[in-house]
Amino acid sequence: AIDAEDADGETHLRLPCNVRLRDTYVVACLGGAGVNRFFVELSLIVSGLRRASAARITAVLPYYAYGRQARKHTSRVPxxxxxxxxxxxxxGVDGVLTLDLHKEEIAGFFSPRCHFASASCQPAxxxxxxxxxxxxxxxxxxxxxxxxxxxxxxFDSLAELHARRRGFRDCTRRCEAMPAWIIRHLxxxxxxxxxxxxxxxxIIDSGKTIAxxxxxxLEAGAARVFAVATHGIFSEESLRIIAVSDVTTVVVANLGP
Incomplete structure (x- = not known):
């Protein structure tokens, strides 16, 4: 829908087809260094749809921007x-679809008039x-x-796939009391x-946590290390940091722009 941009960065938008009385879905990735610019573009697209008499507008946001700021940890902060x-x-958004929220309480920030759904990429x-x-x-x-x-x-998704493998059943029994292994302060x-x-x-942002x-x-004797994240933001030097680490494979479901 982005038609042109002025020299100063302002965006001109024009919807390419008739959307009157139609259900419309706006897919937008609001991650990475340009998150604020992309948020403005999303608002302009939604405004254009509303003014063009779309029946319903659903924002498909694989990554929910600012999702890490869901609590007030100190004074004078939003x-x-x-x-x-x-x-x-x-x-004017009527619904929001997203993936693996950083904080589950975000779903409660929406009023009943805006339907909200968060799916998970873990089974895939x-x-x-x-x-x-x-x-x-x-x-x-x-x-x-x-x-x-x-x-x-x-773990539950992997356990289901490995249900017939004896080795993983042993692992399942060991993890019943503690559902996952945790690293605290290394x-x-x-x-x-x-x-x-x-x-x-x-989220993989800086890549330092994964590294x-x-x-x-590996120091504790692991054979190989894999990393799975829903949102690959990969800011600044993150790809270099991960590349020089000993991670065998990194799997992400959603890449930032």
Whole structure:
């Protein structure tokens, strides 16, 4: 829908077809260094759809921008994730579809008039590693305590795929009390020696967490290290940091622009 840009960066927009009384879906990736510019472009597209009498507008946002700012940790700061929700509704968005929220409470920032749904890429990522990488005695790793829920979802998907493999059933029994292995301040809780370790997180931004965790896992005796993340933001030097690390494979479902 972007028709042209002025020399000063202002965007001209024109919808290429008639959208009157139609259900419309706007797919936008609001990640990376240009997040604020892309957010303005999204608002202009939604405005154009609303003014062109679209029946319903759904924003498909694989990455929910500002999702890491969902709480007020100190004084005189905004709760940016809630403000984004308010802005989307004020734009005229009728619904939002996204993937693996950084904070589950974000769903509560939307009013009942705006339908909201968050899907997960964990089953697809587990299926890819299961079929393409010939995992040996896999163990799932959460790089921080807040990532246990996501790691558990990946673990359940992988356990279902490996249900007939004796080695993984043993791993399942060991993990019943603790659903995922956790790294806290580079101290490993659990045993990974001789196993394929899979680090599961929702975002790879700087790449430093993946690099540090992979080093700690290999020092603890892990055979190989894989990394799975829903959102590959890959800011600044992140790709170089990951490339020189000992991670065997990095799997992401969504790349920033």
């Amino acid at each position: 709760i940016s994730a809630a403000d984004v929700a308010s802005l989307l509704e004020e734009m 990522a587990a299926r890819y590693l299961h079929t393409q990488r010939q995992l040996r005695r896999p163990v799932v790793v959460a790089p921080h305590a807040s990532g246990v829920t996501l790691a558990k979802a990946f 101290e490993l809780i659990g045993e990974v020696r001789g196993q394929d370790a899979i680090i599961v997180d929702d 540090r965790c992979s080093e700690a896992l």
